[in-house]
Amino acid sequence: MSLEWDTPLFQQAQTQLERALVTAGVSDFVAERLRNPERAVMFTLPVRMDDGTIRSFPAYRVQHSSVLGPTKGGIRYDLGVSLGECAALAMWMTWKCALLRLPYGGAKGGVRCDARAHSQAELSRITRRFASDLAPFIGPKQDIPAPDMATNEQTMAWIMDTYSMGKGYAVPEIVTGKPVSIGGSVFRHEATGAGVVMVIERACGRLGWELATQRCVVQGFGNVGGIAATELYDKRATVVGVSDISGGLHDPNGLDIPALHAHVAANGSLEGYDRARRISNEELLALECDILVLAAREDQVTGENAGSLRCKLVVEGANGPTSPAADAILAERGIPILPDVLTNAGGVTVSYFEWVQDLSRFFWDRDEIRNRLAEKLGDAFDRVWELAEERSTTLRDAALIAGIREVAAALEARGIYP
Ligand code: NAD
DSSP states (O other), X not given: OOOTTOSHHHHHHHHHHHHHHXXXXXXXXXXXXXXXXXXXXXXXXXXXXXXXXXXXEEEEEEXXXXXXXXXXXXXXXXXXXXXXXXXXXXXXXXXXXXXXXXXOEEEEEEEOSOGGGSOHHHHHHHHHHHHHHHGGGOBTTTEEXXXXXXXXXXXXXXXXXXXXXXXXXXXXXXXXXXXXXXXXXXXXHHHHHHHHHHHHHHHXXXXXXXXXXXXXXXXXXXXXXXXXXXXXXXXXXXXXXXXXXXXXXXXXXXXXXXHHHHHHHHXXXXXXXXXXXXXXXHXXXXXBOSEXXXXXXSSOBOTTTGGGOBOSEEEEOSSSOBOXXXXXXXXXXXXXXXXXXXXXXXXXXXXXXXHHHHHHTXXXXXXXXXXXXXXXXXXHHHHHHHHHHHHTOOHHHHHHXXXXXXXXXXXXXXXXXX
8 A cells, every 4th residue: 555655765764674574573563563654744834934925834744653652853954855755764763763772763854945045034933833833743752853954953942942832831851952051961962973983983893993094985064974074083084085065075185174164164065175176976975985974865875876886884874875776786795884773873862861861850961971872872783783693684684673673572562552
């Protein structure tokens, strides 16, 4: 049966699920329940522009599974946002939370808009209207949004304020990834990118590589890619290529990552930086290197270009950057992939720490959070690595099997209502 969210990205998520189900050993009713989201809501947001006109923006929130607890997932602002995209990303969030043993299911939402084309005042009105329309469907025990592509601490602050106005008191635990001044957690901003590098370090340990001698390429220079590049640079790895939507930069001797951040802070993107060779995003993906970090967006390595990659390890900082066709080609070529559900889970893990701190109104320091994150990611990494070895599967299949089994055990215990 074809449902409204049945798009290529959702089919990618379902194909991965079906592959994992073959070995996960879960009952038929569990598999059937997990194939589709529990709930999907669509909105049309009417928003007044700065010139006085009204524009309509499609917006979505999809909740995939509430078996283990409230649903959790980001809100993105992008012209590609659709019901199918949110459904795929929500499903991946379920496996990610379960793999990390967080008491959450997966959700995802967003507004179809070009965030860069709007003023802060317009973004504030888009966000507040979205938060207001979303209010009946979210809650600290129900569904807890977080930032994603083109949304940030400010977006979360507007959602928290709008939701709190409706309640009549401050509800910091309604969102994560908000400013520290209103109950955000220290280290949340860096958590996803820093977590990506913690997983890389762990993988290097298993592969017998030393991180400091690796040459790395990072696609995407936003929250995830920008921080991952900094962490790699700080750990003395050589970052030979980076890119963003404006294109890529290459320097075989290593890029000056702090200078690139200063350039982006001053100019909004990598465009115009003249201390490295400019290349296209296609060329960036084909650069010779040891570690390729994909931290831009979904569907970047496909059946078309997977054959031209010249790295030894692919690292998924973004969600869904490698298509199933590319997975098969890379497996054939013997290039392992550190899968998204494991590798970028640092964000949701520190979001979980933020929610716990908000609920108890008791805050932890940076070292405690960093150490707890390293412990959680390390534990999940070891389980995935060992399962992949035991079953002779890819790391992606092992990560999905491990995540699905956690959800399945809970669903088996709870059963289907009524
Ligand atoms: P962001 O908006 O901060 O950064 C995205 C970066 O990718 C920007 O530098 C942008 O210019 C670049 N980019 C966009 N399209 C590109 C393209 N076609 N080619 C090259 N570069 C391109 O977003 P983010 O928060 O860093 O998220 C990136 C990815 O990581 C997304 O897939 C997101 O779902 C995933 N993710 C984010 C978090 C988080 O905590 N922010 C957590 C888990 C996963």
